[in-house]
Amino acid sequence: GGQPRGEMCFIDANKNLDASFAPPPYPVASNDLVHIYSIAMTPNAEVVFGGWFTNYPNNTQLNGQDYSGIGRFTSSGLITYGEWAANNGLTAGNNDPAQDPDGDHVPNLFEYYSGTNPTNSASVTRPALMFVQVNGKTYPALRFVRSKNITGVTLVPRVSSNVLFSNSLGYTMLSVIDLGNGTEQVIMRSNATTTTAAVQFLEILLQYNP
Numbered sequence: 599g600g601q602p603r604g605e606m607c608f609i610d611a612n613k614n615l616d617a618s619f620a621p622p623p624y625p626v627a628s629n630d631l632v633h634i635y636s637i638a639m640t641p642n643a644e645v646v647f648g649g650w651f652t653n654y655p656n657n658t659q660l661n662g663q664d665y666s667g668i669g670r671f672t673s674s675g676l677i678t679y680g681e682w683a684a685n686n687g688l689t690a691g692n693n694d695p696a697q698d699p700d701g702d703h704v705p706n707l708f709e710y711y712s713g714t715n716p717t718n719s720a721s722v723t724r725p726a727l728m729f730v731q732v733n734g735k736t737y738p739a740l741r742f743v744r745s746k747n748i749t750g751v752t753l754v755p756r757v758s759s760n761v762l763f764s765n766s767l768g769y770t771m772l773s774v775i776d777l778g779n780g781t782e783q784v785i786m787r788s789n790a791t792t793t794t795a796a797v798q799f800l801e802i803l804l805q806y807n808p
Contacts, residue, residue: 676749713745739787
């Protein structure tokens, strides 16, 4: 586009230079292995690159990891639970999906799913009970927030007429609203009206698929 660029540049889908992508230049010492030798794109829109990327001396790692040889960026932008745990400073002593390092009674897996900080008890979100009107009928529902960048976790909603969840009243994912911060608000309602089933229990479970 006639615009000079040092180091790297990003060309968007319209073949225009993305001016917002401007990595600052950094000095490279003689023993600082920061070299990109080749870049290619796969049919699945994954960017594959070859080179050396190490942490000495200018923090030139990729996603917090030293790489030598070949790396890959996928088009999804998703982050695994393990990557999320490491990025949030969790270690072998507190990074289990069932653990709760910040003591807010929300386990790590739900913090990952919700996009909250597992080491800050003030950073938390919980499902909220509500009632929705559909075609003049009232249904109990749950409103919750989830991250848009998660992978390896399956949402398992449950609705029952008893606290043991020995039967199922069914559910409908009513709406999904992008909150503009990497998360989205989801409303899940029961398939049974409050008239059909006066007593109902709703919950969401998460199934971890590492």
